[in-house]
Amino acid sequence: MARISLNDLRSRASTVDRARVEAASEADILAERAADPDAPGDLPADARIVEPPRALRVRLGLTQPEMAEALRIPLGTWRNWEQGRTSLEPAALSLLRIVAREPAMAFASLADVPGKAPPSR
Known part of the structure; x- marks a missing residue:
């Protein structure tokens, strides 16, 4: 086992090619995964990938208060979901899948006025 100080670790250049990561498509990711001998096997047939609450909110360009208001839930509930303090119930997971x-x-x-979506950025 190699030991390194935190200062030494911070002073090293990153080996991650961020431009390549950002440019990767889903097909590229699947091809890389298929070529990796250490990658886990296929997901079970009943597995579903769920976008984490924070990632969904950020992708939609909403703040926490805007997202909570749009979903008609308390702000504290949304924050708990984002921070992983409470697990998502099946109904909440279904709602987030629909929103995604x-x-x-x-x-x-969900809006009070039919056909009127909440403000987005």
Whole structure:
């Protein structure tokens, strides 16, 4: 086992090619995974990948208060979901899947005024 100080670690240049990571498509990622002998096997047939709450909110360009308001939930509940303090119940997971796939439709359906989506950035 090699030991290194935190200062030595921080002074080293990163070996991650950030431009390559950002430019990678889903097909590129799958090809890399297939070529990696240490990669885990295929996901179980019933497995579903769920976008984490924070990633979903950031992708939609909303603040925490805006997201909570759009979903008609308490701000504290949204923050707990984002920070992993409470696990998502099946109904909440379903709601977030719908929002991830069809945000405009989901927000319009939840809005007080039919057809009016909450403000987005």
